[in-house]
Amino acid sequence: MSEEELIAEAEHLNAWQRHKFMVLVGLTIALSLVLVSVSLWLYNTSGAAQLDLSRPGYQSVRDQVGQDTDFEGYASSGVIDEAALDEFRKLYDEQLERATAVESFGGSVMSNEALGIDAPTAQTQ
Amino acid sequence: MNRLLVALSFFAVLLFGAVASQAVHAQSALSEQHLQRIRQNCVTAQTALNQLHASDALLRVNRGQLYENISTKLMAPLNSRIALNRHEGLKLAATTLEYDRQTDVFRSSYKDYEESMSRLLQINCAEQPAEFYESVQETREKRQRLHEDTETLTMLLRAYKTEFEDFSSDFGGGAE
Numbered sequence: 001m002s003e004e005e006l007i008a009e010a011e012h013l014n015a016w017q018r019h020k021f022m023v024l025v026g027l028t029i030a031l032s033l034v035l036v037s038v039s040l041w042l043y044n045t046s047g048a049a050q051l052d053l054s055r056p057g058y059q060s061v062r063d064q065v066g067q068d069t070d071f072e073g074y075a076s077s078g079v080i081d082e083a084a085l086d087e088f089r090k091l092y093d094e095q096l097e098r099a100t101a102v103e104s105f106g107g108s109v110m111s112n113e114a115l116g117i118d119a120p121t122a123q124t125q
Numbered sequence: 126m127n128r129l130l131v132a133l134s135f136f137a138v139l140l141f142g143a144v145a146s147q148a149v150h151a152q153s154a155l156s157e158q159h160l161q162r163i164r165q166n167c168v169t170a171q172t173a174l175n176q177l178h179a180s181d182a183l184l185r186v187n188r189g190q191l192y193e194n195i196s197t198k199l200m201a202p203l204n205s206r207i208a209l210n211r212h213e214g215l216k217l218a219a220t221t222l223e224y225d226r227q228t229d230v231f232r233s234s235y236k237d238y239e240e241s242m243s244r245l246l247q248i249n250c251a252e253q254p255a256e257f258y259e260s261v262q263e264t265r266e267k268r269q270r271l272h273e274d275t276e277t278l279t280m281l282l283r284a285y286k287t288e289f290e291d292f293s294s295d296f297g298g299g300a301e
Contacts, residue, residue: 075202082297099282
């Protein structure tokens with residue numbers, strides 16, 4: 001098909017037929033924006049954002065995340081005897097010690113005094 | 126049309142009044158010296174809060190892993206093993222259920238706390254000291270709730286341990 005024939009054929013096309021490729025590109029971009037918005041909404045509302053240490057501001061603590069992937073735990077099948085109970089006791093005591101050794105989310109670090117925003121006393125005025 | 130305008134004006138006045146009284150309340154609750162002190166220590170407070178925000182996120186991740194591991198890799202397998210061997214383990218199973226429910230509460234409380242902390246960190250305490258102070262109080266209350274949730278989890282972990290020892294002694298007694 002020659003160039004003249006293509007031009008002649010294009011003159012008979014309506015607006016939709018002439019612009020359908022651009023419409024397709026536009027719809028694809030619009031759809032991707034909707035999907036990105038939905039995924040960001042899910043990311044924020046599901047609580048995943050709070051656990052995401054790859055966000056800016058967490059560089060200092062990122063490498064301190066504990067790796068517990070090698071903890072195999074206790075076998076869910078097998079006999080119950082003294083040895084099995086002792087094995088469980090040992091594993092549980094280790095984890096219990098880790099969970100109770102340090103106080104979590106204590107209030108003193110966020111007190112007015114710690115932040116330096118407590119009401120000034122008469123002496124400091 | 127006139128009625129609609131009157132109603133809209135009425136709501137606008139009400140809304141403005143509520144916002145204005147809130148701002149006045151925030152300002153009037155603190156003395157000028159106190160506001161000045163907050164402005165002076167603004168940078169120090171924000172630096173401390175930023176560090177706390179980061180270390181809390183780390184603590185949340187590590188604690189979350191630990192709580193999850195205890196439930197899925199210790200409690201659930203033991204309960205399953207007890208059931209498979211046809212022993213009585215209802216108390217242990219009930220405590221595990223309560224523990225799992227409490228870990229969900231912990232996750233939800235942390236989300237509330239983190240959102241509150243993020244809002245707090247966006248307030249310019251040099252320009253809005255009263256709002257900053259109120260936001261600190263609100264975040265502190267949410268942190269306290271979170272702390273109580275971790276205490277409840279610790280209590281449930283100890284309860285499970287006690288019930289396990291009871292089961293163990295009953296089992297030993299039965300075997301003799």
